Amino acid sequence: MTVIYDTTFNWNEWFIILTLLTMSVMIWVMPKIFSVTEGIAFFVFGVFAGMLFDHTISVEPWDLYDVNDDSSYQVMDFLSYVMYGPFSYFFAYIYKRLHIQGFFHIGFILVWSLFAFLLEWIAVKIGLFHFDKGYPMYWSIPIYMTTQSLLVIYYHVIRIQRLSNRQSGWNS
Amino acid sequence: MKPLIILLFIILLVSCSPTTEERFYVVVVEGKEKIFDQFEDLASVRNPIIEIDYFRKVEDAKERLPEYEMEQTPVVFIFIMNEGKELQLKTTDIDESIRFLNQLKTS
Numbered sequence: 001m002t003v004i005y006d007t008t009f010n011w012n013e014w015f016i017i018l019t020l021l022t023m024s025v026m027i028w029v030m031p032k033i034f035s036v037t038e039g040i041a042f043f044v045f046g047v048f049a050g051m052l053f054d055h056t057i058s059v060e061p062w063d064l065y066d067v068n069d070d071s072s073y074q075v076m077d078f079l080s081y082v083m084y085g086p087f088s089y090f091f092a093y094i095y096k097r098l099h100i101q102g103f104f105h106i107g108f109i110l111v112w113s114l115f116a117f118l119l120e121w122i123a124v125k126i127g128l129f130h131f132d133k134g135y136p137m138y139w140s141i142p143i144y145m146t147t148q149s150l151l152v153i154y155y156h157v158i159r160i161q162r163l164s165n166r167q168s169g170w171n172s
Numbered sequence: 173m174k175p176l177i178i179l180l181f182i183i184l185l186v187s188c189s190p191t192t193e194e195r196f197y198v199v200v201v202e203g204k205e206k207i208f209d210q211f212e213d214l215a216s217v218r219n220p221i222i223e224i225d226y227f228r229k230v231e232d233a234k235e236r237l238p239e240y241e242m243e244q245t246p247v248v249f250i251f252i253m254n255e256g257k258e259l260q261l262k263t264t265d266i267d268e269s270i271r272f273l274n275q276l277k278t279s
Contacts, residue, residue, distance in 0.1 A: 004228065
């Protein structure tokens with residue numbers, strides 16, 4: 001069954017396009033602190049995480065929510081997953097810039113989870129997500145916290161890899 | 173070897189040719205009442221194939237079916253798809269439409 005929420009080009013589409021454009025320009029303009037490979041790796045992490053969760057809990061058998069104008073998979077849905085890329089990039093970027101260590105990890109992940117929750121709330125209001133099928137929004141909080149914790153681990157795995165490459169004299 | 177290739181080719185042709193299965197197309201217009209759950213299990217990829225488009229807004233449904241009046245909601249349209257679509261049932265009685273679709277599935 002296809003649920004059609006909306007058929008016009010309106011706020012949800014503009015939100016995706018403007019967010020993607022603005023944040024891509026910001027990635028371009030901001031001083032580069034990662035190598036190209038690392039930057040791509042952090043960007044792709046966000047796209048992967050968004051797709052993983054949406055294609056797990058928003059499809060059968062759970063089918064807890066829908067994305068964008070209708071329940072079928074559209075080009076805008078794909079772009080909405082690409083939109084997660086800059087967020088994971090800037091998560092790693094700010095994490096590195098602030099030299100987060102020890103207990104500050106908890107605060108950093110909490111602040112980012114709240115920020116993500118706020119963005120999700122806006123996305124629901126403008127029709128990017130449709131939770132009519134019974135998805136309680138607070139379920140997203142542990143998902144954000146887990147994903148961001150994994151991103152921190154991913155960051156350190158990449159860092160260790162970079163250091164060991166440097167020690168063995170192999171530069172990427 | 174050659175007869176096997178011909179046999180495989182025939183199987184391919186048969187499997188790609190249009191089926192004679194009955195196909196029903198359903199348009200549900202929600203209006204103010206949320207009736208989504210009641211139709212969720214009625215769509216079917218088996219015979220008869222039942223495709224359901226569930227519209228949240230009357231304006232969007234009118235774009236899909238401009239030739240039909242939707243003065244009252246919720247409203248359900250059930251079509252049988254032959255060469256064009258032929259209206260089988262238009263009703264504002266949700267239970268009636270669900271009974272009709274269940275009958276289709278069991279017949």
